[in-house]
Amino acid sequence: MPAPDADLIAAIAEAAREAGALAARRATDDYRRWDKSPNHPVCEIDLEVDALLLERLMAIDPDAAWLSEETADNADRLAARRVWVVDPIDGTRDYVRGRPGWSVSVALVEDGLPIIGVLEAPARGQTWIAAAGGGATLNGMPLRAGMRTTIPGARVPADTLPKVDQDLVAMPRPNSIALRIAMVASDEVDLCASLRWGSEWDIAAAALIAAEAGAIVTDPLGREIRYNKPVPEVFGILASGRALHPAALERLAERAQAADQR
Helix, strand or coil, X not given: CCCCCHHHHHHHHXXXXXXXXXXXXXXXXXXXXXXXXXXXXXXXXXXXXXXXXXXXXXXXXXXXXEXXXXXXXXXXXXXXXXXXXXXXXXXXXXXXXXXXXXXXXXXXXXXXXXXXXXXXXXXXXXXXXXXXXXXXXXCCEECCCCCCCCCCCCEEECCCCXXXXXXCEEECCCCCHHHHHXXXXXXXXXXXXXXXXXXXXXXXHHHHHXXXXXXXXXXXXXXXXXXXXXXXXXXXXXXXXXXXXXXXHHHHHHHHHHHCCC
């Protein structure tokens, strides 16, 4: 597959930049916030950013369908070859607490796989961009995931480590799962793993960024992740440097099998 058109990539990146700027500008305002479900905060800025992205991205490719955390799902997307997969503010918990660990996540998915991914993290001064077959960049600089081969000493984004993983090294953990995955791409961490069910919009852009930086990205059982499914959910993620991935799968196997009971 040829790499996506440079003008298309630039247009998507500009839409994400505008959305990130809106969120950053409103971050210190007095805005409404609530829990849409237990432990899942949302705020009115999520909805404003979602509306902006819907307008900008559909103008870029009006034939693509739409899948976003903050928009009611429409099954019509299943008939579309291309779909925008969007999280207006990934890491809302950090956003509402005034912390920098949030990002705007935009992916263009074609035939079930992301072909363009952009993360805009203005509070961190970061713009991550990847295109299928075209590599990944952070603020314009090419990215390359690390080549670590052994689990002991591996760096992971974590606030605390369970007893079974005390041989790992905890690194600062942004609330945004997308940013945690992207940290594998920039070799800030060696692996990022989640054993929880999540949504496609949480990971679509970041998974492409990590993969284009040379990482391997699967679910925790080593299975390929596809997008634009009828139920747009994913069982966790494992992103790591290519050489580390087999050992990481082995480390997680028993826990992943126990967690994948759904």
